[in-house]
Amino acid sequence: MTGVGHESHGLYYLKSTSSLSCTATESLNLLHEQFGHPSLLKLNQIVLNLAKISSIKCESCQVGKHICSSFPSNVEKPS
Numbered sequence: 001m002t003g004v005g006h007e008s009h010g011l012y013y014l015k016s017t018s019s020l021s022c023t024a025t026e027s028l029n030l031l032h033e034q035f036g037h038p039s040l041l042k043l044n045q046i047v048l049n050l051a052k053i054s055s056i057k058c059e060s061c062q063v064g065k066h067i068c069s070s071f072p073s074n075v076e077k078p079s
Contacts, residue, residue: 031047037060037061
């Protein structure tokens with residue numbers, strides 16, 4: 001048994017005890033995607049134990065930062 005509680009109007013209420021704890025481990029990329037692709041600074045504010053992480057490798061974020069380059073305006077025309 002992990003805890004004791006009761007049900008009321010379709011919701012379950014657990015009585016908190018000091019011995020009950022819950023931890024979850026997710027991959028950094030999964031957390032980054034689930035929270036809407038935040039920057040590393042913002043992700044560190046949401047999940048406090050990520051302070052050791054120095055970068056996020058997200059292809060979607062990198063592609064989103066690319067800009068379109070225009071063609072040169074002085075293209076020589078063949079004669």
